[in-house]
Amino acid sequence: MAKYLLLKHYRGGKAPVNDVPMDRWSPEEVDAHVRFMDDLADRLRESGEFVDAQALSPGGTWVRYDGEGKPPVVDGPFAETKDLVAGWMAIDVDSEERALEVAAELSSAPAAGGRPLGEWLELRPFLDDRPNAGE
Amino acid sequence: MSTPLDEGLLRAVVPEVLGVLVRRGADFASAEDAVQEALVAAVRTWPDDPPRDAKGWLVTAAWRRHVDTVRSESSRRDREDRVADEPPPGPAAxxxxxxxxxxxxxxxxxxxxxxxxxxxxxxxxxxxxxxxxxxxxxxxxxxxxxxxxxxxxxxxxxxxxxxxxxxxxxxxxxxxxxxxxxxxLAAEAIRLARQLVTLTDEPEVQGLLALFLLHHARRPARTSAGGALVPLPEQDRRLWRTDLVAEGVGILQAALARDRLGEYQAQAAIAALHADALRAEDTDWVQISEWYDELVAITDSPVHRLNRAVAVGEADGGPAGLRALAEVDPSVPRHAAVAAHLHERSGDLRAAARLYREAADAATSVPERTHLTRQAARLHQLL
Structure with a gap:
């Protein structure tokens, strides 16, 4: 089994196929979208592949250490940052093919007009191998 | 007065208990649930009230739970109570x-x-x-x-x-x-392999257990205090567990004596040759590369071909290792790491540094990535 992160972006990726901003959808379309996401997570629990799903606020702060005894330096958010992560789903699956399949399904969530969103998702493998026998 | 529970001892009888329930006619899935529930009850009650016969206790407890489950399901279904209180005299495990x-x-x-x-x-x-x-x-x-x-x-x-x-x-x-x-899980695999050895008369199962023991023996030396990977040549061999090495070698010799070689015996033989070297430079790489020839002949696995290239590089020098590597599919995991090592041994530090960097990008764990990045950094200092 291998774990993968399916990253959703507010911006930084390519535009989705069905490129209508969510605030221009009908309330029913929004509900259908959310329901699809919940159902997908349930199906992945059922199949024993679900690990985690979280959404992130678009607003964030940049922080860094600024020396002993000094408060941390905070900055941002930076409007010019090209890449902005919106959230993720983590899965534990048998193969990369299966990870691609789940990602495609997630991307197919219904959007404006009930048509699939066709959102671009970034698929990233975890660095979580625990090699035991090999040196 | 409560005595600490020996969980390994408790879990050793699990398959036998499950076997009894299935023999008595319980289906595998619900028998397995019942055994789990009995185990939970055992963990709770045994420290204060240890049974004289652990297996008998678990069989009784698991069977009672199974009967309760079947009864509540059947009474829901048709209000008909058809399950006997006592276990049927049916076949024992x-x-x-x-x-x-x-x-x-x-x-x-x-x-x-x-x-x-x-x-x-x-x-x-x-x-x-x-x-x-x-x-x-x-x-x-x-x-x-x-x-x-x-x-x-x-x-x-x-x-x-x-x-x-x-x-x-x-x-x-x-x-x-x-x-x-x-x-x-490594210790658990060893426990299960020990059990499997008692159930079969197959030298490959002995080979598998020997392989586990010989690898497990090196575990205390495999990671530094900070969690970094320590590669085999740099391990402090005094940390290797001599008890596990001795046991693994003994089991392997008994298996090999039966003259039915398989992949696990061959891998265990390689591990045993490593265990035999008191210092890394004493390693008998010629014999190890011969064992890799055997292993590749059995499995034809690209991973084993890759490891064979390492052994050939140590036995006959970096260029020979690179020639062996040329026969290996480059998409095999850790190919770049092996290529880096063999280039370094061949004196091409620049290529080695580049390949270590490439290998770090392809690493599948954080300790591995850190290790390969450090290798690249070490070579860059020499360039």
């Missing part, structure tokens, strides 16, 4: 039941992940929580994975002949999972 449970849990219809999870719970007696923690997934996810696996094998009678090869592959996977959460 047979001696080969435990082996057949191994076959069932490693059934070819199961994916490797499903087979390892089911083996750990139904035969290893681990709880779903422990199996989930060891694989770093939520407990609910693991519960579903196990119950799907149980449904997959539901229709397969226990008497179906099985394949020892799939069982050994499952244990090998469990061993390589290492440890996560509070469960040491």
């Amino acid at each position: 047979r001696s080969d039941d435990t082996l057949r449970l191994y076959f069932l849990c490693a059934h070819p219809s199961l994916s490797p992940a499903a087979a390892t999870a089911l083996t750990l719970r139904a035969i290893g007696g681990l709880t779903t929580r422990q199996v989930a923690a060891a694989h770093l997934v939520p407990e609910a996810t693991m519960a579903q994975r196990i119950s799907r696996a149980k449904r997959t094998v539901a229709g397969i009678p226990l008497d179906t002949p099985g394949d020892l090869g799939t069982v050994m592959r499952v244990l090998y996977l469990v061993f390589n999972e290492g440890y996560g959460g509070d469960v040491d």
Whole structure:
């Protein structure tokens, strides 16, 4: 089994196929979208592949250490940052093919007009191998 | 006065208890649930009230739970109470039941992940929580994975002949999972392999156990205090566990004497040759590369070809190793890391540094990436 992160972006990726901003959808379309996401997570629990799903606020702060005894330096958010992560789903699956399949399904969530969103998702493998026998 | 519970001792009888229930007519899935519940009860009550006969206690407790479940289900169905209070006099567990449970849990219809999870719970007696923690997934996810696996094998009678090869592959996977959460899966794989050795007369099973023991012997030396990987040549060999080495070598010699070589015996022989060298420079790389020839002849595995290239490089020099590497599919994991090492041995530090960097980008774990990045950094200082 291998774990993968399916990253959703507010911006930084390519535009989705069905490129209508969510605030221009009908309330029913929004509900259908959310329901699809919940159902997908349930199906992945059922199949024993679900690990985690979280959404992130678009607003964030940049922080860094600024020396002993000094408060941390905070900055941002930076409007010019090209890449902005919106959230993720983590899965534990048998193969990369299966990870691609789940990602495609997630991307197919219904959007404006009930048509699939066709959102671009970034698929990233975890660095979580625990090699035991090999040196 | 409560005595600490020997969990290993408790879990050792799990497959026998499960075998008794299945022989008495319980279906595998609900028998397995009943045994889990009995185990939970045992963990709770035994420290204060240890039974004289652990297996008998578990059989009684598990059977009672199974009967309760069937009764509540059947009374829901038709209000008809058809289950006897006492266990039927039916057949007791047979001696080969435990082996057949191994076959069932490693059934070819199961994916490797499903087979390892089911083996750990139904035969290893681990709880779903422990199996989930060891694989770093939520407990609910693991519960579903196990119950799907149980449904997959539901229709397969226990008497179906099985394949020892799939069982050994499952244990090998469990061993390589290492440890996560509070469960040491390598130790668990060793425990199960020891049990399997008593159930079969197959030199490859002995080879598998020997391989586990010889690798496990090196574990104390394999990571630094800070969690970094320590490669074999740099390990402090005084930390190797001589008790496990001696046991592994003894089991391997008995297996090899039977003259039915297989991949696990060959891998154990290589591990034994490493264990035999008091210092890294004493390693008998010529013999090791001969064993890799045997191993590649048996498995034709690209991973074994890759490791063979390392051995050839040590035995006959970097250029010979690179020639051996030329025959290996470059898409094999760790190919770049081996190429880097062999280029360094051949004196091409610039290529080695570039390849270490490439290998770090392709690493599948953080300690491995850190190790390879440090190798690249070390070479850059020399350039």
